[in-house]
Amino acid sequence: MESTEKNSNFITNAIDQDIKNKVYTDDRVHTRFPPEPNGYLHIGHAKASLLNFRIAKQYNGKFNLRFDDTNPTKEDTEYIDSIIEDLSWLGIDWEDRLFYASSYFEKMATYAIELINKGLAFVDDSTAEEMRTQRGSLTEAGTESPFRNRSIEENLQLFEKMKAGRLPEGSRVLRAKIDMKSPNMNLRDPAIYRILHTKHHSTEDDWFIYPMYDYAHPIEDALEGITHSLCTLEFEDHRPFYEWVLNNLDDFKSEPPRQIEFAKLNLTKTIVGKRYLKQLVDEKIVDGWDDPRLSTISGLRRRGYTPEAIQAFCEAIGVAKTNSTVDIAMLEHFIRDDLKLKAPRLMAVMDPLLVTITNYPEDEVEWLSVPLNQENPEMGDYQTPFSRQIYVERSDFMENPPKKYYRLYPGNEVRLRGGYFVTCTDVIKDSDGNITELLCTYDPATKSGSGFTERKVKGTIHWVSKSHAKAVEIHEYDYLLDDAESISKETFLSAINPNSLKVIKALAEPAVLSAKAFEKFQFIRNGYFSADPKYSQPEAPVFNQIVPLKSSWKPQN
RNA sequence: AGGGGUAUAGCCAAGUCGGUAAGGCACCAGAUUUUGAUUCUGGCAUUUCGUAGGUUCGAGUCCUGCUACCCCUGCCA
Numbered sequence: 352m353e354s355t356e357k358n359s360n361f362i363t364n365a366i367d368q369d370i371k372n373k374v375y376t377d378d379r380v381h382t383r384f385p386p387e388p389n390g391y392l393h394i395g396h397a398k399a400s401l402l403n404f405r406i407a408k409q410y411n412g413k414f415n416l417r418f419d420d421t422n423p424t425k426e427d428t429e430y431i432d433s434i435i436e437d438l439s440w441l442g443i444d445w446e447d448r449l450f451y452a453s454s455y456f457e458k459m460a461t462y463a464i465e466l467i468n469k470g471l472a473f474v475d476d477s478t479a480e481e482m483r484t485q486r487g488s489l490t491e492a493g494t495e496s497p498f499r500n501r502s503i504e505e506n507l508q509l510f511e512k513m514k515a516g517r518l519p520e521g522s523r524v525l526r527a528k529i530d531m532k533s534p535n536m537n538l539r540d541p542a543i544y545r546i547l548h549t550k551h552h553s554t555e556d557d558w559f560i561y562p563m564y565d566y567a568h569p570i571e572d573a574l575e576g577i578t579h580s581l582c583t584l585e586f587e588d589h590r591p592f593y594e595w596v597l598n599n600l601d602d603f604k605s606e607p608p609r610q611i612e613f614a615k616l617n618l619t620k621t622i623v624g625k626r627y628l629k630q631l632v633d634e635k636i637v638d639g640w641d642d643p644r645l646s647t648i649s650g651l652r653r654r655g656y657t658p659e660a661i662q663a664f665c666e667a668i669g670v671a672k673t674n675s676t677v678d679i680a681m682l683e684h685f686i687r688d689d690l691k692l693k694a695p696r697l698m699a700v701m702d703p704l705l706v707t708i709t710n711y712p713e714d715e716v717e718w719l720s721v722p723l724n725q726e727n728p729e730m731g732d733y734q735t736p737f738s739r740q741i742y743v744e745r746s747d748f749m750e751n752p753p754k755k756y757y758r759l760y761p762g763n764e765v766r767l768r769g770g771y772f773v774t775c776t777d778v779i780k781d782s783d784g785n786i787t788e789l790l791c792t793y794d795p796a797t798k799s800g801s802g803f804t805e806r807k808v809k810g811t812i813h814w815v816s817k818s819h820a821k822a823v824e825i826h827e828y829d830y831l832l833d834d835a836e837s838i839s840k841e842t843f844l845s846a847i848n849p850n851s852l853k854v855i856k857a858l859a860e861p862a863v864l865s866a867k868a869f870e871k872f873q874f875i876r877n878g879y880f881s882a883d884p885k886y887s888q889p890e891a892p893v894f895n896q897i898v899p900l901k902s903s904w905k906p907q908n
Numbered sequence: 909a910g911g912g913g914u915a916u917a918g919c920c921a922a923g924u925c926g927g928u929a930a931g932g933c934a935c936c937a938g939a940u941u942u943u944g945a946u947u948c949u950g951g952c953a954u955u956u957c958g959u960a961g962g963u964u965c966g967a968g969u970c971c972u973g974c975u976a977c978c979c980c981u982g983c984c985a
Contacts, residue, residue, distance in 0.1 A: 359922070367924095387985055422984060479983055486981050490910045493981085524983050534911040536981050545983035564985045588912055588980050612913090614978095619919080625985095667932055669921050671914090674978055678919045681933045691946065726946065757944070766942055799942065811942045876943045904944040 360670050362402075362611055366410065366579060374578075375606050380412030381578045384438070385419045385452075385571070388430035388552075390625040391640040392437045392648045394661070394682075395616040401665045402613070403581055404443045415575055416445035420453045421567050423551035431552075433640070437648035442658045452571050453553045459562045459570055460514060462600050463525060463544060467506045471599055472543065473499055474509040475526050482524075485531070486539050493531035493539045513546050516559035520546050527566070529595065537592050541565055565589055569596040572608040580610045584672065587612045616668070617676040620830035621646050622843050636847060643883070643895045644831050644851050654828070655871055655881025655897035657693075660686040679830070683898045690871055690879050690897070695723040695730060698768065698813040699823065699859035699874040703742035705788045706814070708773060711739040716816070719799065721769035724873075735860050737770050740817035742858050744876075747812045748789060750778060753906050757810035759789065765810040768875060772797035772808055813875040820858040824893040826883065827853040866892040876900065 370378045382403040386396060407414035416438065420426050438445075466472035475498045477485065487493030501509075510525055512518050525544035533539055543566035548559055562570075572580045580593075590610045597607040617623055622631070623646045631637045631645065640647050643654035651661065664685040668677050717737045723730040748759040759765055764774040770793075777790035797803045829851045832843060863872060868884035870892075878899035886893035 359924095364924085385985095389985080419985070425984075475983095482983080483981070488910085488981055491981095492909065521983065526983095532909085534909065536911080539981085542983050547983085561983095563983075568985090584913070585979055586985095590912095614914085667920080669932090671921070673914055673921090675920060678933065681920070684933060687945090696943080721942095725942080755944090768942060770942095808942090810944085813943075873943085873945090876945070878945095900943075900945050902944060 361672065362406065362579070362581065362613065362670060363409070365609075365611055366406070369578070369609070370410075374609075378410075379576075379578060380407060380410035381415070381576050382407045382412065382581060383415040383417050383572065383575065383577050384443075385417045385568070386434050387419045387422070387425070388427065388434060389422070389425040390430060390629055391433050393623055393625065393628060394618065394646045394648070394651065395623045396437075397441055397648060397661050398616045398665045398668070398670075399581070399583070400438055400443055401441065401662060402670055405666075406579070406581075412578075413448065414443075414445055415448040415450055415577070416443075417450040417452065417571060417575065419564070419568070419571070420451055420551070420553060421562050421564060423547060423549040423561065426552055428552050433649065437652075440652060440658055441648065442662060448575075450571075450575060451553060452567055453551060455567075455571060455574055456554060456558055456562070458574065459567060460560070462570060462602075463510065463562075463566075464507065465600060466527065466543075467510060467525075468503060469599065470503060470528065472506070472525055472527050473501050474506050474513070475499070475524050475540075475542075476522070477524075479521070482542075486536065487531070489536070495531050496526070496540065499528060499540070510544075513544065513560050514558075516548065518546055518559075520548050522546060525560075527592070527595070529592075535588055535591055537565065537589050538595070541592060565592050566596060569593045569603075569608070569610075570600070573597055573600075573603040576606075577608040578606070580608045582610060582612055583615050584612045584674070586610065612672070613670045614672055614674050617674075618646060618679050618682065619676055620679045620832050622832060622840070624840065627840060627843060630844065631847075634844075636844075638885075641885075643826065644828050652869075653881075653884060654895050655869070655879065656682075656686050657689050657871075660689040663689065686898055687879065687901070690873065692724065692727045694871045694873045694879060695733075696725070696873040696875050697723075697860055697863055698735070698815055699825075699857050699863065699877065699880075700742045700744050700813065700815050700820075701825065701827075701855055701857045701877060702745040703815075703820075703858050704745040704748060704786065705817065706741050706743050706773070706791055707788060708739050708741070708791050708793045709776070710792045713739060715739070716818075719769050721799075733862055735769060735862065736816045736819040737767075738816045738818055741767070741814045742817060742820060743767075743789075743812055743814045745786075747810075748775070748786070750786070756906070758812055759791075759810075763810075764794075764808050765812055766797070766799075766808050767793075767814050768811050769799050770814070771795065771799070813877075815858050815860050819861050821861055821864050823857050823859045823863060823891075824886070825855040825857045825880070825896060826893065827855055827896045829853070863892065863894075864890050866894075871897070873900075 384400040384403045404414045524542045526540045529538045531539045544560045547561050597603040641649035641653045718734040720732045752760040759775045773791040773793045779788040866882040871881045879897040880894040882892040
């Protein structure tokens with residue numbers, strides 16, 4: 352259910368202050384998540400969107416979804432669809448508040464004219480290179496554009512021509528007139544409108560000019576009545592301009608939104624960040640945006656992660672201003688935790704070794720009744736077939752076991768989960784010395800559920816009846832990257848783990864065959880698995896390993 | 909003439925007015941266990957909060973100086 356106590360963080364502290372100071376009418380809180388539809392969402396977006404959504408909820412406020420579609424050269428409706436799908440799946444609810452920055456284009460242009468009329472914006476003919484030179488450097492002041500002091504009248508006329516599409520792309524730009532000597536580069540007369548004769552996915556051919564993010568964003572926020580505009584750390588330097596825009600526009604004098612910045616999410620052993628994910632997709636290093644190895648929302652979903660696990664993870668990592676890298680083990684913890692009671696627990700053998708139970712009748716088949724999830728009795732029992740020949744995991748037998756090896760070895764007795772105790776009597780090898788089969792005997796008195804308590808056994812292993820075993824393809828994943836500190840976002844491509852996908856032909860008990868896409872199981876002692884939506888066929892599921900089970904078993908000497 | 913940020917355990921992270929370092933992950937013990945899982949119990953910052961000083965009865969919190977790391981010179985967001 353609901354977590355009883357919310358962790359406080361610097362953002363809720365700031366909101367609490369605003370409430371104390373009565374900054375916003377009725378102590379209202381209104382947040383938003385403003386993705387640009389130019390790619391797929393990843394776990395970092397999950398953090399940001401859930402943060403905004405939760406804060407709104409926590410203060411009985413409102414939350415908007417807004418597509419920041421101000422750059423038609425990069426954006427596409429494909430991304431809009433995927434973003435809506437991913438956010439819905441994550442459990443985020445924007446009710447009827449789905450907005451597009453592009454629907455404010457007319458108003459933004461009107462506000463630009465207001466700035467021109469106030470002498471706060473001018474049309475610049477300088478080329479991009481000239482502007483770069485004018486801007487100065489981090490340690491040197493910039494110089495003013497020769498077009499900076501055009502008359503308001505001329506600026507108005509030129510801006511109108513830009514807007515009407517009568518000026519070529521890139522030929523002019525509308526700039527805010529602030530301070531070329533500012534130590535903050537973002538205040539050195541930033542461009543607020545550029546000419547782009549590109550078809551926009553939504554406004555199509557209506558516009559020839561498009562607003563820049565720094566200009567558009569405060570207006571979008573203010574128009575929607577946003578109170579707390581949460582964004583990532585790299586925008587800290589942009590905040591003064593955000594405030595400049597709102598301060599200089601008459602409509603936004605009262606209760607302007609407040610920008611608060613937080614740190615992006617990084618994860619160990621993988622890469623987060625749209626730009627890098629796109630590289631992996633474009634260079635076909637992975638199987639599309641929803642490759643189960645990626646940190647995209649669609650990838651995590653396909654891998655088998657649940658919204659609940661991602662929500663719990665995002666809550667647990669908190670939010671702060673420290674640049675940090677969260678251990679991927681934390682993400683894995685939350686999917687195990689979520690699936691623990693939800694997933695039926697069945698048996699599948701990844702690397703089969705044949706076992707013949709020599710004292711078990713040739714043609715007999717017993718249907719054993721086994722709980723689907725011992726920790727969740729409500730799930731009930733199911734039937735699984737047992738017979739004279741079974742497969743066990745090759746790693747569950749050792750001819751010369753180390754100390755504290757509880758599994759099968761010559762002379763040792765183990766429990767077959769849901770079945771009987773068996774004792775290994777013989778090892779059969781081929782001419783090369785490879786083990787091809789084990790001979791065991793079973794004790795009929797030890798049947799599961801019979802109440803047998805006379806002796807105990809240290810090890811319980813999983814198995815599958817040979818004649819009932821179904822071949823099932825398993826995709827087992829390793830991390831995309833090492834944990835090495837030497838890996839940076841610039842060099843990560845060369846550090847990609849070439850063996851991150853391992854395809855296994857496993858043998859599973861019959862019950863798994865009916866698995867539908869996204870259906871999840873625990874394969875006992877192996878981990879959590881989810882039926883892949885792309886490769887699974889009716890009665891022939893392909894499973895993605897979501898995460899292995901934890902194990903404290905370490906072979907010693 | 910540079911500016912803006914951040915430093916609390918292996919990893920996240922809380923720490924209102926200065927009052928004697930939450931929680932989670934990971935890890936380590938032990939108990940339970942028909943999964944070496946789960947569950948449970950205990951351990952895990954007192955030459956301690958990047959560092960050196962200062963103020964104070966008392967400092968992670970206040971002051972001063974250092975250091976390290978991140979961000980900023982798109983007509984991207």
